[in-house]
Amino acid sequence: MYLFERKFMSVVGRSFALFLLAFSGLALIAAPSAYAQSSWQTSDAKLAVVIEGLAEPYSTNAYNYLTVAALVEETVPSVIRVRYLAQQGEQEIKTALQPYGFYNSDVTHKIIETEDTWTVKYQVNPGPVTTYNQVDITLLGGAQYDADFDKLLRNHKLQKGRPLRHQDYEALKGALRNLAAERGYYDAKFTAQHIDVLRDQQLANVTLMFDSAERYLFGDTIFCCAFISNKLLNRFLDHQSGEPFSTRKLLDLQVDLASSDYFSHVEVSPLWDQTNNNQVPIDVRLEPNKRNRYQFGLGYGTDTGARVTMGFDRRWVNDRGHKLSSVVRLSEVQNTGFVSYQIPGNDPARDVYSFNGEITDRSYEEQRSTLYKTSVSDLRHYDRWHRTYQLAYQREDFSFGSDPSESSSFLIPSVQWSLIESSSLEANRNITDDGYRLSIMLQGGHDSALSETTFASVKLSAKWVHRLSDQWRILVRSEVGALRADNFEELGPTLRFFAGGDHSVRGYAYQQLGPTNDEGVVVGGRYMTASSVELDYAIKSNWRIALFTDIGNSMMDWNERLKQSAGFGVRWISPIGPVRLDLAMALDEPSNPWRLHLTIGPDL
Missing domain, CATH: 3.10.20.310 (membrane protein fhac)
Incomplete structure (x- = not known):
């Protein structure tokens, strides 16, 4: 038996060895000669x-x-x-x-x-897309009577028949949470939230049940560590104790206080843990800014030449929030001293009254003028609108060329309205993506009210910026002015219209377009217009090149010929705003050389 088993195992072993040898040979024959890899080997591919x-x-x-x-x-x-x-x-x-x-x-x-x-x-x-079938959204608590929630639910994307998108579903849930937080539903929560997908029918049923609970109310607002009187601080508030809570109003309060320039740090916090009778107290912590601010700057502009600016601000004069601002600007063309005393209005974030004094001495291209001006202003902000009422008394000593110096005085009431709306590129907040600016100014004087002669003038200006593509923008600017005066010669240069310069018609010198006297000195006109069309192209994120043409003039009559220029420029979008370097040629005066223009400031 033992011998039989040994012979049997020997036969089996030889057979298995022969099988392995044959299999290996077949594998070598079948394997590609150029490339072969087994499951336990790694590859260089x-x-x-x-x-x-x-x-x-x-x-x-x-x-x-x-x-x-x-x-x-x-x-x-x-x-x-x-x-x-x-x-x-x-x-x-x-x-x-x-x-x-x-x-x-x-x-x-x-x-x-x-x-x-x-x-x-x-x-x-991907197969067929699943669509919404039954969408059941239920509001409980105070939100069911809140018009803002009703508006939100009227405009959501979870409508029967529309493709199922989890992003839309999550967005609606997030919008409900955010609106509840913004409007003071501090205890809001979802009591049911799910999507049931019927795969065989390509349908989805959505169930959302949102219990907002009751809306909280504003409690007392407590200001901490303020050097400004509570009487003024309370005028910043857009809410009263007992009114429905709103996070938006708290954010606006924080922005308004920070923008007032009184404070270096502002923190507005609802004290939820101190809620009593459904009212939440508001804690406002304030850190004072430096009371005095000094400014010094050097600059250059092709209209003004080299210039020096020195300023001093008293951020608050007293606990009622009065301010004092002063600045002196010296340049090759014009020297100005300006002082302003400002008093916060009923809404201190948007209204201000100011008493102003100004002395300006200008001498350029045979134009000489010294202006002494005092004024009182009332400035109001209405969302995007700005409105300024002003009553000014001014005396101006002026002369043109070799003419003897003259002097005129005027009491001038004026009003100005401005509307600005714009959006910036997300990648760079210092460049306007789309927007416009509109402005109108009316002013006048009467010879029976401390004025040398009766006059009235109007000036309208507009600018539009629009992005045509990722690289291209178009910028359109236009302004027009007109005045009527019983005796035009009595008006000083600051009351007349001029054209030419960096912000008017490039290619021509500053205020050197207009009627002239017998010596060829520009004396200004009754009418003025200046327009510009510009295309700029982004060559890099912070660099643009531009092509432009300007047209305009200052005239005694509307039918006088306009002057045109054309040119090109480079824009650097610096941290403080666009810096523009333009080279322009006066097309109507080909004998004049190309003129360089340098400006710094926002697009609008």
Whole structure:
């Protein structure tokens, strides 16, 4: 028996050895001569992933879900790992498509092996999109009677028949939470929130139940560490104790206090843990700014030449928030001293009264003028609108060329309205994306009320900026002015109209377009117009080039000829705003050389 077993095992062993030898020979014969790899070997090839059958943004989202995508451009690991991750990727792609409403997708894959690259290729059929069927949104608590919640629910995207988008579903939930927080529903919560997907019917039922509870009310507002009187601080408030709570009003309060320039730090906080009778007290902590501010600056402008600016501000004179501002500007063309005493209005964030004094001495191209001016102003802000009433008394000594100096005095009431609306590029807040500015100013005087002669003038200006594409913008500017006077010769230069210069008609010198006297000195006109069309192109994020043409003039009659210029320029979007360097040629005076213009400031 033992001998039989030994013979049997010997026969089996020889047979198995022969089988292995034969199998190995067949494998060597069948294997490609150029490239062969077993499942336990590694490869020098790189891994790639391809997804076919999906458009954007589905393709990108599917790729981001793939675990195997992390190995792209890496050397292929073991064959077993690649096959495992590739197989796992089918379910990952299906999961990635579900947020877009594709719950019945079909995904297959294959691995294409070459000596240099292994490509995992997925073929995807997203299938039919799932749509909303029943959308049940229920509000409980005070929100069911709140008009803002009603408006929100009228405009949401979860409508029957529309494609299921998880992003829209989450956005609505977030909007309900945010609105509840903004309007003082501090205890709001979802009592039910789910989506039931009927895969075989490609339908989805949504259930949302939002219990806002009751809305909180404003309690007392407590100011801490303020050097300004509570009487003034309370005028910053847009709410009273007992009114419905609003986070927006608290944010506006913080911005208004910070913008007042009284404080270096402002913190506005509702004290939820001290709520009593559904009223939440508001804590406002203030840190004073430096009381005095000194300014000194050097600059250059092609209209003014080199200039020096020195200023002193008293941020608060007393606990009623009065302010004092003063500035002296010295340049090659004009020297100005200005002082202003400002008193906060009923709404100190938007209203201010000011008493002003100004002395300006200007001498340029045979034009000489010394202005002494006092004024009282009332400035109001209405959202985007600004309105200024002013009553000014001025005396001006002036002369043109070799003419003897003259003097005139006027009591001038004026009113100005301005409207500004703009949006900036997200990548750079110092450049206007789209926007416009409109302004109108009316002023006049009467010979029976401390004025040399009766006159009235109006000036309108507008500017529009529009982005045509990612690189191109168009900028259009226009202004027009007109005045009537019983005796035009009595008006000083500051009451007449001039044209030419950096902000008027480039290519011509500052205020050197207009009627002239017998010596050829520009004396200003009754009418003025200046317009510009400019195209600029972004060559880099902070650099632009521009082409422009300007047209305008100052005239005694409307039918006089306008002057035109054309040129090109470079813009640097600096941290303090656009810096513009322009080279312009006066087309109507070809004998004049090209003129350089340098300006700094916002687009509007």
